[in-house]
Amino acid sequence: MPSLQLFHKFLGVTLLLLPYCAQGKPARVFPMPGFRAEKEVSQAYLPGACSYQCRFPSVAGNEMEDIVLQLEERISKLEGVLRLQGKITTSGRKIFATNGKTADFQATVKTCQEAGGCIASPRNADENAAILYFVKQNNKYAYLGIKESLIPGKFQFLNGAELSYTNWYSHEPTGKGEEECVEMYTDGTWNDKKCNQNRLVVCQF
Known part of the structure; x- marks a missing residue:
C-alpha cells in the first residue's frame, strides 16, 4: 500500500532527525489511528519493508479508508513542517x-x-x-x-x-x-x- 510505504519513509526520517531536533527535550509521540508497532525498528530495517509487525484492526472498507486518509493528512502536515524548517528535501x-x-x-x-x-x-x-x-x-x-x-x-x-x-x-x-x-x-x-x-x-x- 503506497500510504504505508510513505509512513515508513517518514518514520525513518523521524528516527534520523529525533536526536537532531529534540535538543535534550523528551519527544512527543503522536499515535497514528489504527496503527500499533509490536516492537522497535530493527537495525536491518529496509525502506518500504516492515521489519516490525504492523497490525491494523479488522474494519469495514469505509472505516479503513478513513484511517488511511487521516494517516495521509498527518504525513502531509509533517512533510510541510519539515520542509519549512529545512529538515528535509524531496x-x-x-x-x-x-x-x-x-x-x-x-x-x-x-x-x-x-x-x-x-x-x-x-x-x-x-x-x-x-x-x-x-x-x-x-x-x-x-x-x-x-x-x-x-x-x-x-x-x-x-x-x-x-x-x-x-x-x-x-x-x-x-x-x-x-x-x-x-x-x-x-x-x-x-x-x-x-x-x-x-x-x-x-x-x-
Whole structure:
C-alpha cells in the first residue's frame, strides 16, 4: 500500500532527525489511528519493508479508508513542517534528510540503515540538488552512496548498479584504487576520496 510505504519513509526520517531536533527535550509521540508497532525498528530495517509487525484492526472498507486518509493528512502536515524548517528535501518520491552530524563512510551507511533508509545516492541532477541543499546549509562535504568497483577508476552504486548520472569535478576521479569513496563538494560536484574522513551524514528514504 503506497500510504504505508510513505509512513515508513517518514518514520525513518523521524528516527534520523529525533536526536537532531529534540535538543535534550523528551519527544512527543503522536499515535497514528489504527496503527500499533509490536516492537522497535530493527537495525536491518529496509525502506518500504516492515521489519516490525504492523497490525491494523479488522474494519469495514469505509472505516479503513478513513484511517488511511487521516494517516495521509498527518504525513502531509509533517512533510510541510519539515520542509519549512529545512529538515528535509524531496525529489520525486525520495526524501533526503540529515542529522547535522559528520561520520566516516561506514558509519554514515550504518546511521542511515538504522534510520530505515540508505546513504544518499543521487541518480539525476534534481536529486543531486536535493543533497546539495544540506551540503551548502552545513558548509560540509557529504559522502554519497557510490564506491569504486573492482576496476580502478570505475564507480558504481553500493548495490553494484552502474552510474547513469555523474557530476564529477573537473578531471576527477583521480584516485584509481587509492580513493574508493565519493564526496560531494559545496558546489554539487563530486570527488573521489578515502573512506576514513568525516563527512556530513545525508540519508535518503
